[in-house]
Amino acid sequence: MATNEPRYRVPVPNFRPGDEPDFSHLNIPAAGDAKRPSVDVEGRETTALALGMVRVLDHNHQAVGEWNPELDPDVLREGLRHMVLTRVYDERMQKLQRQGKMSFYMKSTGEEAVSVAGAMALKNSDMVFPSYRQQGILFARGRDIVDMMCHCISNSKDNLKGRQLPVHYTWAEGNFFSISGNLGTQFPQAVGWAMAARYKSTDQVTASWIGDGTTAEGDFHGALTLASTYKAPVILNVVNNQFAISTHQNMAIGEAPTFAMKGLGYGIASMRVDGNDFLAVYAAMQWAAERARNGHGPTYVEYFSYRADAHSTSDDPSGYRPKTEARAWPLGDPIERLKNHLIGLGEWDEERHEALDKELNELVVKSYKEAESFGTLHDGPLSPIPSIFEDVFEDQDWRLIRQRQDLGV
């Protein structure tokens, strides 16, 4: 009998625009509940971590449990600074995009702890293969802000010479691999890099980040197979921010109880982490890095978070989710939570926070003025046109030579 009903399930999001978001169905374990195994644990023994959630900051903003990394207040303040800078930078760049100063921008609002705490728990010599929402790594590693902006406005000082979308940074000196717009490619590349590091007997660890939607790509599964087979010193991170543009995470997760559980099918040590908890993210990355550095193999981590703003400047989330959803998100805001933790320790206060915000806003405004002195996308100067043919192939292929002749450059 003919029917218009699909014969297979098509998952739908929990809430649509206009609905009252209610996240009470989420099973979020209490801070401090998760056990911290030794770093040489067998992957298959991490089921409780993959089903549960590593959380350190409790609802009173106190650090509790075995995963508390017991960081010095100076380190916490440094983390707070990098996260605030990431947010201030994102806000300013979005405004500049709206003013036509760049073609495109992507913010990481609400996900700052994932990249900042993750980068701080690694060594700067460790290799990273991020996606487009981990700009916090660059701040944590001390990249020059003017250089970052020059890339975004594709001017004469853009180290990518206008060949990449804004936000798709590369920074070889900072061991930061070029961000690929082809989702998922960074995972197998990271595993390959990690295997090469092991082959060369360095103690370098490799880490990569993708989003929840990207786990539906074949590259995700290929990477986990390789990492498991060769026990590569790699940390494979999935940032579950609940959305892949307008597609809810329930499209990519299938029947798996958590994204973290997918790693167990490959025998990889896997865990789910509160992605809005700076201390939990730091502790998880520190554990995984020690495991990799000591030859115990890969770790796969899901960060449970929420994309608090649009996917990009080309997206309007009010078309597919309630406007109040970000505020209703039960894991709160990563900056507020670390700030409140520091205040509770007597190591921070509102006045200092306000001063930090002001200082970083001024720094970003001043940096943009300097970046603009090297040109903008609209007014130039841009990279010279012949440069589009350079740097990619050592020996230019006949097609490139022909195209260059056709252009007469």
Ligand SMILES: Cc1ncc(C[n+]2csc(CCOP(=O)(O)OP(=O)(O)O)c2C)c(N)n1
């Ligand atoms: C192979 C490939 N398919 C599709 C796209 C288009 N695309 C860009 S971002 C995106 C959503 C990715 O979502 P997710 O992996 O959850 O990461 P998030 O943006 O939420 O951080 C899509 C479909 C792409 N860039 N590459």
